[in-house]
Amino acid sequence: MATIPLQTRGLVTEASKAGYKLMPVVLDDMRPDEVLVEMKYSGICHTDLIGANGAYDYILEFPAVLGHEGAGVIRAVGSSVKDTNLKVGTSVILSFNHCGSCSNCNSQHPACCVNFEALNLGARRLTDKTTSARLQDGRRLVSQFFGQSSFLNHSVVSKYSVIPCPYPEDLAVYSALGCGFQTGAGTVLNSLRPTTDDSLVVFGAGTVGVAAIMAAKYLDLRQIIAIDQIEERLTISRELGATHTINTQHTPDFIREIHSITGGGARYVLECTGVSLFMEKMLECVCCGGCAVVVGVPKPDFILKIDPMKLLHENKTIQLHRSGNFPLEKLCTFYEVSNFDECIQDTRDGKIIKPILKW
Numbered sequence: 030m031a032t033i034p035l036q037t038r039g040l041v042t043e044a045s046k047a048g049y050k051l052m053p054v055v056l057d058d059m060r061p062d063e064v065l066v067e068m069k070y071s072g073i074c075h076t077d078l079i080g081a082n083g084a085y086d087y088i089l090e091f092p093a094v095l096g097h098e099g100a101g102v103i104r105a106v107g108s109s110v111k112d113t114n115l116k117v118g119t120s121v122i123l124s125f126n127h128c129g130s131c132s133n134c135n136s137q138h139p140a141c142c143v144n145f146e147a148l149n150l151g152a153r154r155l156t157d158k159t160t161s162a163r164l165q166d167g168r169r170l171v172s173q174f175f176g177q178s179s180f181l182n183h184s185v186v187s188k189y190s191v192i193p194c195p196y197p198e199d200l201a202v203y204s205a206l207g208c209g210f211q212t213g214a215g216t217v218l219n220s221l222r223p224t225t226d227d228s229l230v231v232f233g234a235g236t237v238g239v240a241a242i243m244a245a246k247y248l249d250l251r252q253i254i255a256i257d258q259i260e261e262r263l264t265i266s267r268e269l270g271a272t273h274t275i276n277t278q279h280t281p282d283f284i285r286e287i288h289s290i291t292g293g294g295a296r297y298v299l300e301c302t303g304v305s306l307f308m309e310k311m312l313e314c315v316c317c318g319g320c321a322v323v324v325g326v327p328k329p330d331f332i333l334k335i336d337p338m339k340l341l342h343e344n345k346t347i348q349l350h351r352s353g354n355f356p357l358e359k360l361c362t363f364y365e366v367s368n369f370d371e372c373i374q375d376t377r378d379g380k381i382i383k384p385i386l387k388w
């Protein structure tokens with residue numbers, strides 16, 4: 030059992046837009062409602078990259094450690110943590126944080142927690158705004174990004190971020206379930222709940238988009254249309270369930286193409302890119318009575334304008350993997366933490382879909 034204070038290391042962002050540096054970090058304290066986790070894998074998500082680049086400067090202070098798709102092993106459990114599944118040595122997946130006491134948390138909607146932004150992007154304890162971590166020179170380090178700051182080798186995380194993983198041997202591919210995979214799959218399985226007669230358009234065949242495509246394939250949808258500008262991503266989309274693909278570089282009039290394939294518009298459109306063009310055009314891609322959903326993160330100053338005349342429309346993953354219906358491993362590419370820069374470059378070049386760091 031590891032004890033606090035603890036010397037560890039992490040990919041630190043010292044200031045907004047300063048990039049990431051592997052640095053020694055000290056964890057000073059752990060509260061009764063927190064858990065100490067030794068990270069084994071850290072998925073990298075778009076939100077980490079834009080967070081380090083200033084997207085959340087209105088609430089996120091630096092120096093900070095980002096990362097919110099952690100997977101690892103529990104090394105210590107706070108005295109008030111009641112979940113008896115959380116023991117020292119348990120393999121866990123980390124997800125977003127929530128307060129556990131607001132009206133939305135109490136009605137089983139933790140993703141709508143009224144303190145979501147303060148907890149996950151502010152990345153400090155809600156009670157007194159402190160954090161456990163500091164740099165060796167004494168500077169405090171913001172260290173509960175999405176409850177976890179999983180770019181730390183060891184991290185003091187919120188108890189609400191910790192989910193036991195019943196299959197430790199596959200921890201590597203499950204690490205990204207904490208954000209990207211669950212966002213895509215969860216939107217289809219839990220929010221849209223399409224039937225086999227429905228059609229789904231997915232803008233952006235990255236982690237979230239391909240997870241949505243796999244979920245739609247599992248539900249045996251009639252038409253699953255993947256849209257991207259990188260051909261390799263469209264190829265893997267077809268392998269994993271897309272019935273049609275549209276490369277916007279070759280087919281700029283994607284709206285006409287969607288209408289042609291679906292016969293008048295798709296029942297569901299899922300926007301996973303954050304690109305303003307797709308958000309502005311998504312309502313033109315759904316049929317009457319259809320539904321468009323945005324999960325992509327737009328640029329901070331982007332305001333979506335909607336023409337009311339066009340507004341005719343309103344708006345279980347591990348077990349699926351075990352049964353072969355959610356082949357996550359086909360999306361994951363692993364890198365040693367020391368090769369972080371190469372990993373980021375490959376991500377930016379669109380060579381890989383889900384980058385995961387190995388500690």
Ligand SMILES: [Zn+2]
Nearest residue numbers: 074076208209
């Ligand atoms: Zn994410």
Ligand SMILES: [Zn+2]
Nearest residue numbers: 128131134142
């Ligand atoms: Zn809450």
